[in-house]
Amino acid sequence: MRVVEIAGGSGSAESLVLAERPDPAAGPGQIRIRVRAAGINRPDILQRLGRYPAPPGASDILGLEVAGEVDQVGAGVMRWSAGDRVCALLGGGGYAEFAVVDARHALPVPGDMDFVQAAALPETVCTVFANVFESGALKAGETLLIHGATSGIGVTAIQMAKAVGARVIATSRGAAKAEAARRLGADLSLDAAADDMEAAIRAFGGADVVLDMVGADYAALNQAALNPFGRWVVIATQSGAVAQVDLARLMMKRITLTGSTLRARPADEKARLIAALEAAAWPRVAAGAVRPPVEASFPLEQASAAHLRLEAGGHVGKIVLTV
Structure with a gap:
């Protein structure tokens, strides 16, 4: 799969480069998402600069939220099936064509929402x-x-x-x-x-x-x-x-x-948070009351330009990568 890596391990926005890695596989309790869009967040910039390392067990690839279709379901997962449209909260790994995530950390994409909008939701x-x-x-x-x-x-x-x-x-x-x-x-x-x-x-x-x-x-x-x-x-x-x-x-x-911080919370705590959010807040997302504006979207290969846009500070709302 194509991914975005940080050349040299840390650096400026220009250090973001396309690379290839083996496709990940969904393990027990996980789903694999064919990523269609990935949200960009300030922690991504801090990680790129070497100031916010990925927590233990998380992918070193940037990206804390994605949207796309489930294309592989791990053992023990009952809720999701191949083809389901989902968005998900990640510990890392979003800037890629595929992302593996704890199945409990995914949410259904409302029927009228496109993947770019959906990718702007989970982390925020x-x-x-x-x-x-x-x-x-x-x-x-x-x-x-x-x-x-x-x-x-x-x-x-x-x-x-x-x-x-x-x-x-x-x-x-x-x-x-x-x-x-x-x-x-x-x-x-x-x-x-x-x-x-x-x-x-x-x-x-x-x-x-x-x-x-x-x-x-x-x-x-x-x-x-x-x-x-x-x-x-x-x-x-x-x-x-x-x-x-x-x-x-x-x-x-x-x-x-x-x-508080969100990224380093244990998987069970994130699952509790997702379940509480889905019950209390997701109906308002589905109804259209919560739709944060997307300032701009960039293709995966232009991740550097997307980071520069975020760092410039003139945006209103979210910036998203499309895959």
Whole structure:
């Protein structure tokens, strides 16, 4: 099969090269997917740079989410059959013509959805569900503050929060991105480069949950913005991982500060998360309420160009490889 490898083990986007490897085989409890599209995510860039190695047992090939058809079913798998249209959460291996995955980590592609759209879902929807709705316990009528709101995770979080009846405050950099977040459903969309975000958020009524992909630079803002009993969920640290936290303020407001990663979770925990998501959130995906925009798609052999597009930072939504 054709795959994308990192020449030299790590490097710039130009280090991504096409190569050939043996076709993988589905083992017990696994399915093999004929990949039609693969989502690109920031962890792929970090892995390419040598900063985010694949967890033990995962493929060294980039790619955390795919969509395609089941073409091989391992022993003991009852749910899936050859020809089923699925999307799946991977620990790695998505930038390839075939991917093997734990059968419990796959979801059905809704009938009216194409593979490019479907490949944009698993990593982002699982991340939002785990962090906003499980760790953050967001409920109807509450307010979610999203930093990095036009990223793949950000646009998905806007849609998922609005679908359950929550209000959304979005922050992004630049007027164009702020307008894009507003069009996607944000009730208040702020330009981080121009607006007084703390004042605007407080005037809006504050936030009950913060989905933080920025880290250190926004730590003070988050502490000021959160209402009593607020939940601050950190999933990325693009501005740095070491932040100053006023513990007295957390105590007085009864704020919960938590964080998580998804990729390294045990297979059983991922299976639990997928099952919970399928029951609670997937009906909204099937109904069209959650369809994160795909900014661009690139063929597999142009993985370098796709990474450069993501790194440039001007995108709104997801970037996808087609196979």
